[in-house]
Amino acid sequence: VPLATELLAQITEVVGSEHVLEGDDLTAGFSVDWTGRYRGHTPAVVRPGDIDEVAAVLALCAEHGTPVVPQGGNTGLVGGGVPLGGEVVLSLRRLTSLAPVDTAARAVTAGAGVTIGELQRHAAAAGLEYAVDLASRDSATVGGTVATNAGGLRVVRFGATRAQLLGIEAVLSDGRVLRHLGGLTKDNTGYDLAGLLCGSEGTLAVVTAARLRLVAPRPQRTTALVAFASIGDAIDAAGAWAGAVEGVEAIEFMVSDGVGLVADRLGLARLVAAPAHLLVEAAGSADPTDALAAVVASTPGVLDVAVGRSAGQRERLWRYREGHTEAINQLGPPHKLDVTLPHDRLADFIDAVPSAVEALRPGASVWLFGHAGDGNVHVNVTGVAPDDPVVDDVVLHLVADLGGSISAEHGIGTAKRPWLGLNRSPEELSAFAAIKGALDQAGILNPNVLLP
Numbered sequence: 001v002p003l004a005t006e007l008l009a010q011i012t013e014v015v016g017s018e019h020v021l022e023g024d025d026l027t028a029g030f031s032v033d034w035t036g037r038y039r040g041h042t043p044a045v046v047r048p049g050d051i052d053e054v055a056a057v058l059a060l061c062a063e064h065g066t067p068v069v070p071q072g073g074n075t076g077l078v079g080g081g082v083p084l085g086g087e088v089v090l091s092l093r094r095l096t097s098l099a100p101v102d103t104a105a106r107a108v109t110a111g112a113g114v115t116i117g118e119l120q121r122h123a124a125a126a127g128l129e130y131a132v133d134l135a136s137r138d139s140a141t142v143g144g145t146v147a148t149n150a151g152g153l154r155v156v157r158f159g160a161t162r163a164q165l166l167g168i169e170a171v172l173s174d175g176r177v178l179r180h181l182g183g184l185t186k187d188n189t190g191y192d193l194a195g196l197l198c199g200s201e202g203t204l205a206v207v208t209a210a211r212l213r214l215v216a217p218r219p220q221r222t223t224a225l226v227a228f229a230s231i232g233d234a235i236d237a238a239g240a241w242a243g244a245v246e247g248v249e250a251i252e253f254m255v256s257d258g259v260g261l262v263a264d265r266l267g268l269a270r271l272v273a274a275p276a277h278l279l280v281e282a283a284g285s286a287d288p289t290d291a292l293a294a295v296v297a298s299t300p301g302v303l304d305v306a307v308g309r310s311a312g313q314r315e316r317l318w319r320y321r322e323g324h325t326e327a328i329n330q331l332g333p334p335h336k337l338d339v340t341l342p343h344d345r346l347a348d349f350i351d352a353v354p355s356a357v358e359a360l361r362p363g364a365s366v367w368l369f370g371h372a373g374d375g376n377v378h379v380n381v382t383g384v385a386p387d388d389p390v391v392d393d394v395v396l397h398l399v400a401d402l403g404g405s406i407s408a409e410h411g412i413g414t415a416k417r418p419w420l421g422l423n424r425s426p427e428e429l430s431a432f433a434a435i436k437g438a439l440d441q442a443g444i445l446n447p448n449v450l451l452p
């Protein structure tokens with residue numbers, strides 16, 4: 001549906017004609033998600049350059065009752081940032097302001113469109129680090145990672161995005177601005193709006209900036225890629241190492257099919273044949289290698305260990321883990337089911353998923369990997385039509401039956417909206433609806449996302 005001529009003219013006046021993109025040639029990249037599973041269509045992509053322009057565009061859309069999808073780097077994996085119902089796309093990528101790092105407070109204020117990679121380099125130039133890290137770092141934005149409460153590779157040590165958030169600036173759907181960027185460590189002045197907007201997936205407000213905690217660098221760092229005799233041994237080790245390895249920052253899980261696929265697709269050397277691998281990384285001011293080696297040596301089921309200490313060696317080991325998302329996507333649009341299990345049910349779940357899926361869809365392939373230190377498994381299923389809900393249904397019910405969460409870190413988006421009731425009670429969902437009504441008073445933000 002084309003936009004009302006009057007609305008289009010008003011928006012163009014606010015952001016300038018070069019920042020209103022129309023027509024499939026220009027908008028296609030904003031209308032399909034990273035996986036290719038979710039494809040929509042938009043009458044216009046609007047690219048405001050500052051918070052005043054964001055506020056003015058939202059106020060205009062609210063006045064016309066025109067729905068809006070906020071979008072950052074478009075690396076989301078649950079179809080939450082694309083215009084599936086013909087919404088206007090509000091791209092925040094031009095909000096790239098980065099304040100100087102406050103080294104005394106160990107914090108920085110970053111615009112919503114700053115990528116995580118840029119933020120990490122900015123922090124490093126001031127001798128600090130931003131703790132959230134993920135393979136999509138060069139495209140995923142501050143606004144998108146706040147909106148999804150992104151987790152990533154170091155949650156086991158530093159927590160997800162919400163744990164880094166000291167303050168927020170956001171625009172409500174009617175154009176009013178919420179700004180609380182003071183960043184005080186102790187600040188008990190009522191409702192935690194930053195915490196509420198974090199993980200709200202663009203349904204409550206548009207994030208324009210965030211005040212983020214930074215951490216001290218840990219200059220000594222060791223990575224080990226460890227092969228196991230069985231999946232159960234690897235899962236047991238992940239649970240034990242989370243508490244036993246000093247300075248542990250990542251415990252990542254892979255199975256044989258996945259490491260074989262990554263090696264083939266990305267042209268890497270084949271690893272030692274083993275049912276499962278864990279990639280573990282520890283860091284600190286002292287060299288963690290000996291302590292890590294001692295823990296690994298006393299772990300049952302270890303078949304082989306490769307150790308990386310220099311940046312280049314560590315990066316080569318990480319390629320096997322970080323390459324999974326890219327290699328699986330090369331097989332066609334996957335169903336991505338990012339879930340968490342209680343640690344003592346993780347091995348049962350990993351054992352049960354492939355046969356549960358293949359019983360219903362015999363041609364399907366199941367790929368399992370994830371952040372084992374957090375009980376987080378990424379179940380990826382290829383060889384199934386994008387709009388076929390059967391696989392999602394069986395896997396998400398299995399998760400709920402085992403006491404897990406249907407979304408560990410990617411969010412609910414469009415992909416898991418029908419199943420939110422597996423984890424959230426009717427009372428909780430009615431509180432969600434009340435919050436949505438109170439903040440998105442115009443009712444135009446991300447209508448296809450999160451709320452059933």
Ligand SMILES: Cc1cc2nc3c(=O)[nH]c(=O)nc-3n(C[C@H](O)[C@H](O)[C@H](O)COP(=O)(O)OP(=O)(O)OC[C@H]3O[C@@H](n4cnc5c(N)ncnc54)[C@H](O)[C@@H]3O)c2cc1C
Nearest residue numbers: 072073074075076080081141143144145147151152202207
């Ligand atoms: C290779 C790869 C690896 C990944 N690894 C991880 C991982 O380890 N951990 C993890 O958690 N995720 C991971 N992801 C998923 C993705 O990178 C994260 O969900 C990320 O937070 C999305 O950021 P984005 O800027 O791309 O947001 P988008 O994809 O543009 O949007 C995501 C959601 O946030 C909303 N949104 C975006 N910007 C704003 C804003 N400024 N205000 C309000 N709402 C907004 C959108 O409407 C949408 O609902 C990975 C993705 C890829 C492709």
